[in-house]
Amino acid sequence: MADKLRTTQQLEALQNKYIGTGHADTTKFEWTSNIARDSYASYVGHPPLLQYMSLALGDASREETRVRCIEGMVRPVGPPPEVQD
């Protein structure tokens, strides 16, 4: 019992620190949003990769791609699903 309590507390602490972590009840929406956001963050965080992408996607500059990545982080997989009941 106490052990269970500790694990939930540890999980809470972990999730406060790392938003991207999940648990058994994580929904597809949450998970995919995190994936998308993490991906964008990763592109932005590696300038050579970003340069490559901006060239391949035909953007005018690396900055443009960067801004698009950052803007893409808002609702990356669309609006949250309707809450039933």
Added chain:
Amino acid sequence: MSDGMSSSHAEAPAKKVPNASLTADFETIKRLQQERNAAGKKGSKTFDPSTQRTNNSTKASLTEAFDTELYGNGAVDKYAGYNTSIAVNDDDDQDMDDADGDDGRRLVGQYTATKEQMNEYAHGDTAEEDILLGREKQAQIASRESDYQKKRFNRALSPTRADAFGDAKNGQSFKEIMQARELDREEERVRKLIEDKQAKGEDMDGVEEHKPTLAIEDGQTNGDGAVQPPAGRQRKRRWDVSSETPATNGAADGEKPKRSRWDEAAGPDGAAADSAPKKRSRWDLAPSLGGATPAAGAGLATPMHPSQSSGAFGFGTDISGRNAPLSDEELDEMLPGEAEGYKILPFPPGYEPTRAPAHRVAQTPASLAGGFMMQQPVDPRSMGKDLPSELPGVGELRLKPEDMAYFGKLVDGADENEMSVDELKERKIMRLLIKVKNGTPPMRKTALRQLTDNARTFGAGPLFDQILPLLMEKTLEDQERHLLVKVIDRILYKLDDLVRPYTHKILVVIEPLLIDQDYYARVEGREIISNLAKAAGLAHMISTMRPDIDHADEYVRNTTARAFAVVASALGIPALLPFLRAVCRSKKSWQARHTGVKIVQQIPILMGCAVLPHLKGLVDCIGQNLNDEQTKVRTVTALAIAALAEAASPYGIESFEDILNNLWSGARKQRGKGLAGFLKAVGYVVPLMDEEFANYYVSQIMEILLREFSSPDEEMKKVVLKVLSQCANTNGVTAGYLKETVLDDFFKSFWVRRMALDKRNYMQVVETTCDLGRKVGCGEIVERIVGNLKDESEAYRKMTMETIEKTIATLGAADIGERLEERLVDGILFAFQEQSVEDIIMLNGFGTIVNALDTRCKIYLPQICSTILWRLNNKSATVRQQAADLISRIAVVMKHCGEDALMGKLGVVLYEYLGEEYPEVLGSILGALRSIVTVVGINQMQPPIKDLLPRLTPILRNRHEKVQENTIDLVGRIADRGPESINAREWMRICFELLDMLKAHKKGIRRAANNTFGFIAKAIGPQDVLATLLNNLRVQERQSRVCTAVAIGIVAETCAPFTVLPALMNEYRVPELNVQNGVLKSLSFLFEYIGEMAKDYVYAVTPLLEDALIDRDQVHRQTAASVVKHVALGVVGLGCEDAMLHLLNLLYPNIFETSPHVIDRMIEAIDAVRVAVGTGVVMNYVWAGLFHPARKVRVPYWRLYNDAYVQSADAMVPYYPDLEGDMLKRDELMAFF
């Protein structure tokens, strides 16, 4: 003690002992040693004096008498150590007493303490308490409070205040309170006047010549008919009597002193009739026992509890129990019963008995402290069945008699169906509170949560009305207080601004925590007050606490000041500054100014360097109070400045610039306590200044300091010393200046024997002298005090030794001249020999000084050694221990001086002492031997290692930690540096002994033992050692097996893994669980230690691990997993991915284990493999289960996912699965150029 000895040392400074005499010393010591060894053991079986070896055999000898005690073993005189003849006259007996010291007769008589002195602690106030009686009382907070802290019981919970921001109708307004306070002060003043007058009157009744006739006449002629306070009184006036008294005269004042109860009604206005300060005669004290705050009954929202009011008169004086109504049982006893034809009638309908005392208003305490009364420690009715341990709706609880006063309602058995909502609420709160206060932890937890959650529905009033009186209870214990305070803390959050009307009540209860001696209580108090301040807001806090600032009672002002400081730290200093400025400049009362300055003093104490941004404002606030007309205010201002400067150090001098002149000129004008404060402030401000200023200001203050050197006041002495060391530490003060003006006086006033007797003075003098020394140089200081090393007072010698040690430790001995050096060494030798109690200070001092002198010691070493030798042979164990410790300290110096021969001799002597029976001493002797081995080296060691080591083997069996640690260290050193001096067989023997060490409690010993295994294995090859260790894996004891595993790992590391692994893996074939586990454990340590070397052995051990990972036993798999972890981390990037992947496949099914240890190891191993083979590959295993329909599957998979995410989120990005769906595609990754 001995005149002979001290004079020989005192007169002849450090004689250089010729080597011939030292050799003679050695001979003597050796002879004595043998005799002592022999006599000490009394010829026991284990010791043979001819060889001085211990006979290790456990068998009884066939050639010896078994009972050596009785028959002796022939070689030793069994009467050695005894007197063989009895003296004829009694005088000889006196010599026996001090036979070990000197044998001269004492010329000075011996005095002993009187019987009174010896029995001082047996009776009266100082008597030790009865433990059993005291235990219960000790837990109570009140029992360990000082009289000052007990003043909190004098405060009553004030009436509920109006909330100026909300509902302003209910409760007292600010104006009313200020008026009430005014009345209080007036009352206090008048009472003082009357008291003084009464004292005076009694005087006049008595001896006639004490009457200051002149003063009386003056008083009478001055006044206009009214009775003036006699002039003589002013001298006696206490500081807390309002200073305005003499100024007020006129008709109204005139009648005050002689106001009788008859005048009362005819007060100046009607309002005074009910609230005018009553002159308290002793007769009408009883009903109003409030003390400083408006007391008891009148208008209290929270009825004060009887236990509070009656309790104020102290233990045992409450005889109210006698006057309490008789219980049914008592009445049955007293009155004739049905047998005699009487009958008990039932209650008439409609009659309701008065029940719990909680309902009665403060009852009249039957008697005050006066008069005779019987002690009645326990109320008879509180014993036995009347005290239920079970409350309805609460359960079993530990109840104290006092609790019944508060929670009595719960047992009255009233019908809850007929109660109003408020009553029900009250009972609900009561139940929760008793659970929190007295319940078990789980009960407490749920009750606390309910209280917190429902705080707003219960409402602030009902909650605080019950909590606060509990906190005022006299018999409150620490734990209870902590819990109740916790309750307040929690509900404060919830209630937020609803607490406003109760702010003052809460403060009255919580403020005493701020001056509690317990640190945690103070922290708790601060926490509550700062939360309260945040909830109630600054304006409300100020209006609540303002009336207490010039309260008549000093205790109230003090605690209020501290509380205000907490408010300042909670709401920010700038918010409070305007108020503080106004208070500090108050014209109306000096008490207000005093409190204001005190707040400013407390703020830096509380906040430390966080005051820096507001330093200027705070200093400006109190600046002009330095010239206040009241001494008390001036003193506290100086202290406040000291606190501010201390907190600001080393910054912020510019904030103090305006007040510097006042401070310095003030210091010249003050005397006594005021001066101490000013000096303290100066002491803290000087270090902030730059050099030039510091120099100037120090010279300004120095004459005062010099003057106060001779002050008899202890407090002043401490301040002067502190200020002096602060001045000396400042850059601007030069060595020349100090030498010229300060040193002579300083040494004259402070280096006296008396200073060494008080611990605090002692410390301060040592510290100040060292600080001075840092400026003027080591030689200067040592020169002045070196003579004291031969002083007759031991404490003084110790103080000198400590000072010299500290000075030399910081400054080195280069400054010490040849002549001084001689005196110094002579002094330390004397002080060292003359210790009556062996002290670490002397040892440290000796060690430090000799080490600092280094090669200059050469000429003194023979003498030092001879001292050590004699002390090594002393009867007292501590002396021997200290001598041995000294050897370890000075061994390095002896080496530097080239005294190898001397060390050899010392080594031999120490070697002879290895039979020592006191483990502490034996440990020190081993330590000394070790330090000698370290400096001379294995080959030059005397006695030769081949003799020494066999003696150490049995000592390894000693269970004492100090002995074990030192032996193992010595053995390890020999094994490391000179293993060849011993044959392999002996080393193996030592190996066996070492196995036992693996069980030691101290980690250092186990570590040393493990390392020694490594050294030995290196010396004699791993095969034999390994065989021993592998055998040890079979033992039962877990810790031993674990340590063996560690040792195997270490052997593998020192002798290369290939020498160990085959044997180890072969051992795995033994069909025994412990052995197999041990092997796996060893492998785990082995791979942890060898790191990258593992790449050559991965494929060798993989089949073994394969087997282990599919074993049925889960501990097996767990240990195998930890092997995998260490292997994987060792081979990262070394091309062993295929093996790792193979192991991962075997590991993976184990993630469904539930035992915490097993699952933790599994997850760790998988993490390690992920590091070795790359995130992408392992994540392919993880995706499968993240959204599995069964929760039991999802949980461990998400754990793996989270671990991977935390450690390498970035690496996961390219490997996320391709998801179907419009928005889910990550096109960027598909882009190709």
